[in-house]
Amino acid sequence: MKFSLIMATLGRSSEVERLFRSLAEQTHRDFELIVVDQNNDDRVTQVIERFKDEFQIVYCRSEKGLSRARNVGLQAVSGDIVAFPDDDCWYPPQVLEFVADKFGNEAELAGVTGCSVDGGNKPSQGRWSTNPLIVNRYNIWTCATSYTIFLRTESVRAVGGFDEQLGVGSGSRWGAGEEVNFLLGVLNAGYKVRYEPALRVCHPEPITTYDxxxxxxxxxxxxxxxxxxxxxxxxxxxxxxxxxxxxxxxxxxxxxxxxxxxxxxxxxxxxxxxxxxxxx
Structure with missing residues (x-):
């Protein structure tokens, strides 16, 4: 079971290296990282050069905008499972193995989602359901964020792409929600998605000061x-x-x-x- 991990990146270096390092430590080794670079310098290509022998890396470029970058990345997918890691998240070593086992044991599943935790294993980026759930349009808000979503490629193709008017860098008034909107498209197409709180992806809490x-x-x-x-x-x-x-x-x-x-x-x-x- 091959994973295609689409990572859009802009303005980060050490965080990108942290993600790459966590991917190099994955117990499940069949994956490609699709890097969609929106920088005007070589900060990301330098990291790629250091990790190019650790795992498969596909390099792309796009105009600015998170949804635009992910749509470019979707065109390069060759795996069975698609995911969307943020450039400042990181995977504990058994994340891909956990997801592969879930898909392998439940053929009817089109998607698996998890929760976000910080480096101390405390919830980050909002509230999270504490029990496993079948994701629906009402509980989805406490069951998924972009970097905790893993989808079979078939269901991704059925949706088509991200709404480029939504999300960071879109230039619109709507600076988030693109991943939930995309996942709702998967549900609306009749696919089954399960939330597993034991699936944990690390991401720092973005708001530490109210300024x-x-x-x-x-x-x-x-x-x-x-x-x-x-x-x-x-x-x-x-x-x-x-x-x-x-x-x-x-x-x-x-x-x-x-x-x-x-x-x-x-x-x-x-x-x-x-x-x-x-x-x-």
């Missing part, structure tokens, strides 16, 4: 969240639910005197609604 950078990220990411809700015709009661959660967090943070956190939660709540009503 202007965090607020800008919150606007883009949550507006993208709302846009995906709109594109996939989620009912109003669910939109209100996902907006109410950070709104409640805002109130609690005010009561605790944490105004920075309160502001972030308010940004999250309002931009989820704005993304849902924004028709572009």
């Amino acid at each position: 202007e950078k965090a607020y800008a990220r919150g606007r883009l990411y949550n507006r993208g969240f709302g846009r995906v809700l709109s594109l996939n015709r989620y009912p109003m009661h669910f939109v209100l639910y996902v907006a109410a959660r950070p709104a409640a967090g805002c109130v609690m943070s005010i009561l605790q005197g944490d105004l920075g956190r309160a502001r972030y939660y308010w940004i999250a709540a309002t931009n989820r609604v704005l993304g849902w009503v924004d028709q572009g």
Whole structure:
């Protein structure tokens, strides 16, 4: 069972090397790394040169934009399973073996997803379900993020590609959600995807300080969240639910005197609604 791992990268060096190092340590060895380089320098090709004898590397270039890069990478896929590691994530040594075993034991599965943890094995990048689940359109938000999604190539081909108006670097108001939108396409096509909390991919927690950078990220990411809700015709009661959660967090943070956190939660709540009503 061969994996095609599509990694888009821009502006990172040491993080890319960390991912490469983790791939060199995988117990399952049948994989290719498809590097989609968006840099204007040779920082990534230098890393590739150091690891070119460790595993198969396919090098591509694309215009800026995460979804654009992944669509370029999809054209180079030759494996049975496709995944989308971030350039600042890393795989524990048995990740690919774990996923290969799941697919090997359950032929009806088109996808396996896992959760995100930081270097100390604590949850990162949001809330995560603690029990195994069959992924559906309502639990998907606590069952998947881009670098924890593994899909059979057949199901990837059925969806076609990522919406290039969504995601980091898209140039739109919708700075996230492209991977959930893509996975919803897999579900809508009738494929079965299972979430396994024992499948853990490492990624640093992106927000450690509530500053202007965090607020800008919150606007883009949550507006993208709302846009995906709109594109996939989620009912109003669910939109209100996902907006109410950070709104409640805002109130609690005010009561605790944490105004920075309160502001972030308010940004999250309002931009989820704005993304849902924004028709572009």
